[in-house]
Amino acid sequence: MGADTEVSGARTRPGVRRALPWLIVAFWVALIAVAGPFAGKLGDVQRDRAVDYLPANADSTQVAKIQDTLPGGESTDLVLVYHRDSGLTPADRATAGEQTAAIAGEHQLSAAPRGVPSEDGTTLMFAVSSTEPGQDEEVRAAFVGEIRETAKGGDGLSVEVGGPGALTVDAQEVYGSLGGPLLYTTVAVVAILLILIYRSPFLWLVPLVVAGMADFLSMAVAYGLNRGFDVTVSGQSSGVMTILVFGAGTDYALLIVARYREELGRHARPHDAMAAALRGCGPAVLASSGTVAAGLLCLMAADLNSSRGMGPVAAVGVLCALFAMTTLLPALLVVLGRRVFWPIVPAYGSVRERRRSLFAAMGGSAGRRPVAVLVSGGVLLGALSLGAFALPGDLRQENFFTSTPDSISAMATLGAAYPDSGTQPITVIAPTGRADEALAEARGTEGVLSAERGRGGGGWTELSVVPRDPAESAGEQATIEALRGALEGSHVGGPSAQQMDLEETNARDLKAVVPLVVLAVLLILVVLLRSLVAPLMLVAAVVAVWGASLGIAGLVFGPVLGFEGTDPGLPLLSFVFLVALGVDYGIFLMHRMREEALSGAGPTEAALTALRTTGAVIASAGLVLAATFGVLMSMPMVALAELGFVVAVGVLLDTFLVRTYLVTSASVALGRTVWWPGALSRKPPAAGPDVPREPELAATR
Template identity: 80%
Template sequence: MRAVKDSSTPPRAGSRRRMLPWAVLTLWVAVIALAGPLAGKLADVQTNRAVDYLPASADSTQVAKIQDALPGGESTDLVLVYHRDGGLTAADRATADRQAAALAGGHTLTGTPRGVPAKDGTTLMYPVSSTEPGQDDEARKAFVDEVRDVAKGGGGLSVEVGGPGALIVDSQEVYTSLGGPLLYTTVAVVAILLIVIYRSPLLWLVPLVVAGVADALSMAVVYGLNRGFDVTVTGQSSAVMTILVFGAGTDYALLLVSRYREELSRAARPYDAMAAALRGCGPAVLASSGTVAAGLLCLLAADLTSSRGMGPIAAVGVLCALLAMLTLLPALLVLLGRRVFWPLVPAYGSTPGQRRSLFAAMGSSAGRRPVAVLACGGVLLGALALGAFNLPGDLKQEDSFTSKPDSISAMETLAAAYPERSTQPITVIAPTDRVAETMAKAGATDGVAAVERGRSGGGWTELSVAATDAPESAGEQATIKALRDGLDGSHVGGPSAQQMDLETADSRDLKIVVPLVLLSVLLILIALLRSLVAPLLLVAAVVAVWGAALGIGGLAFEPVLGLKGADPGLPLLSFVFLVALGVDYGIFLMHRVREEALSGAEPTAAALTALRTTGGVIASAGLVLAATFAVLTNMPMVSLVEMGFVIAVGVLLDTFLVRTYLVTSASVALQRTIWWPGKLSRTPAAPGPREPELVRNR
């Protein structure tokens, strides 16, 4: 249909309208040209060692810092594990000795490797340590790869390379490999959903391209934050940022495109329709994204370095998605014109077809018996939340991958062959002038099998303590606590101590960040909705969703998915994301309820109309967001699988149960009280009797 020319528009204004989308597009091309090279460097600044996640004040962090300053710098500690099921032969032992000697001759080691045989004769381990790679990740990987090339088995002899150094390398390789598969899978999932939602061969591609541009911009910004402000970037935070850019960005695109399609039937020009669409849904999108960003930034109060870095990184993803969807997407849609909607092109002056809405039917059922629906929904969410008591114990290092790399397999072999001792040393950093006293106290501590002296420098000496209990067992943890209590002036670290410090920091952060998120989100909602009851309702709803989603995780992680532990950071991170993202949808719904109430609709009609008009687009947005987080369940890291599962389940619960039934039912049940103490909570005064009109006699 040919656009109708509006002769009332001044020529100069019409020219500006034509040029503005091109100017926006040109600006974005320049931005991406500058941001592209920086985005490609983000993977180079990722830190994925366990110690990099810890607070600077943690005892194990102090150990790592002092180790870096010792002669040779940070050490790469490995264990060569030789194993034969029927028992090692003399030839096997000769092979092990020869390979260990080759390593000692070809590399600078901190000591001569000595074999430690298992009592059952099936296994022989050679601890190997070197400061040769230093802190360079590439050098460490090259060193571990060379060790694996030298340590070879065959003929029934298995040779595995484990130890903390090998685990670090394997973890970094897994996180490095996430980028491509994560991006491709996310793009594919979003593309399929957009094709189904839009039913257009072209329209789905536009928001997807814009989301890709936003992702590149966010990576460049985060790289700048790392270089300029030392913000910690991990593989986990980078993955979550990409998910948020595509998930939240597509949500904003769905809302904008839906309103734009509606306005195209009222406006002759795409530019005017887009301007009206931005005026209509822009404030709600800005408010919701601002609330999400504010909730995420509360993670800056976390003590855990990885969580503290996650806050601004995730917020950058949301804000970059918002910026792209409110500037680049409108420009592209205006330039492409109505034909982008083909074959369902909205014609100027047409009336959208009215269909029986699923959400109208769902809202009507909730509106008939709101109190009963609200009570049943609350009981259901509470029952699901009880499943959280079935969450598996804290995640151990050997259970942190969905598939076993060589380092994890080596740990399992060692645990089975050496049940009487720990095969992962505890590191003690002691003042050099008190090293003899410290060694004596450490050796006399319950649970300690042996103590060996290591490097010295800068007034500190490194001690390697062998425990009698298996790594990360309750017995070894008790030994670490005893060493920390009994060795004044010393620091106790190592992989198991790092895991303990991680759990302690997560527990502390949960108590600090959760109230802060609730308070900040509540205050923002009060300001936006000009009410106290409605914000409390929305916050209570998303907290209930979080509890139910964790409960479903508890019922599924070990029994269904076979996951043997729960990531200590899961409760905090899932809470922050579910509260922020859940409130995001609540704002869209309650903002429309408030609009209807301001226009004079009665409370019940306002709630049902809001659900009917926003239900479809918000349900589509919820499906897209849940699907993008579900992509994480296909990743090789258990922590990402668990986070993706809980958040995806929570978003679905919020979309199809809480927002549809519970929030709507509460709005109907509370009537005007939901807006207390705002002016909408007051019943309008009934109109008084009309005064009789004076009739003039003719």
């Protein structure tokens, strides 16, 4: 009876193994069907208002929140700019009066528009404010569009609609247009690179399809986070999530496929080869993705809404990519069998001729003079880091876009026509019981041109304060600081105050989040590598890469790319991405190095063998990840373009300099000390001379 049961079990296990891939594929089909309706709703909860990016507890954030509760809700503030280079004519002024009167008749405005002429007579400015659109982004966009349709120029008269409301609408239009172009461009870039890497007409399609399904799943999960936990989802965070799904997901696919191809030469059955491949590289993939996710989740400690929301949203992208690449990808590859590698199909038991690979040669140079290579690389990274001092100043509102929408053009016209006066009001929210006192104090504050009472409700009164100095100038910033110091119990906000709070909070978040990221990454590396020295070495390397990448950006942003400012959030976001993703590749290399050391290889042999066997995969993964982040440079937002540039450059530095030369040479120079205080740091009793051995025969492709 027992024998019969044993035989029966032996017969069913192969059947179960053959059915498992099909079951996994069926599970994913059902999962995508369930996730579909939720993924499609992500765009509905995406928010790109100022309050969605502002610091959680900043003064300007309180202003934006209280404005939402006032009668009519959030106000939409616009500036109509009528301009003629040679000077406005009486007909121009009449046109402006007719059009603004028509706008006042068609819409519910807070006050009748009043023209303010420039001293040189070339420009006439009208402030238009309305609570008619409320908080609805589509209604606001329609409202601004109707204003722009009514306010028309011609015959040398230009009419532009600017102001905070117009800038918000233009920004939302840009963010709304990111989804399609960003996804299509990313897919195209990844597809081209995979075709070049795999040199197969079919294989490239498998990881690409899996990444697409992972992206679809991540959209559904991100929607669930927003609905269930009120996680902020912005155009920036959803765009980065897509980049990470395709970039990190393709990296994991490259590692798994490379190991699977290798195992197909050792196993007759594809499912046995895949099982061996997952046993071999699975721990590294799990650890690397866990490290990236942990680093991203540290952003939840940030005070900036946009950064805090990006943490879980981006982590969702990485984890969905991991889930798809460790379940669906292996299942599809096993179902398709060896033929998916056509025309270079790996045959069971096949070997190829020995040949010295590029990475073996590079590792050899690092192995011969490790200290010299290490010092030279460190000096190079240090020198490049000095370029960070050349980064342009903080990004101003008029420099947000790589193109020039109507709102930005209006700001430029206003700046030239009213060089010595403010054109953008400061919003003050005062307790109703102190409204008159606050109004008097505001009017008496140095740098204030005028102040008027606005709406009231819910125990608060809105004041509109016009500064004497231009928007975002040092004088206007001093006025905002003076108002905040003088108006006790009141809140001071508006576009310029928001920008000040963004810059201050980003600097504070950098100090708070960076140590958390470093600590989280170190702890994971210590557990994975069972060492203190190796984790410290890897983290030091990626921090050096971050500094060098910012340095290169300082040399390129202004002179080459024409960026006139640096996004205040760039240092923090680039640090999180480069440290998390850079350590990702370090894990691939060090895990293989540890595997070689455990098999009895000496320190030099383990380091060079690890580089030889993982170098091509890491290089391919680095190229894919750099290219996907490089896609952000084609987007019309300067902040996204800057982030894409710094991360792409950092990934390339990490892939072709740090991993190849510095980590390898440091590992050779440190010897067994790199594994201190773990067991591998102690030399075995009977150890032969530590010389690199010839690479073993590898399976043919």
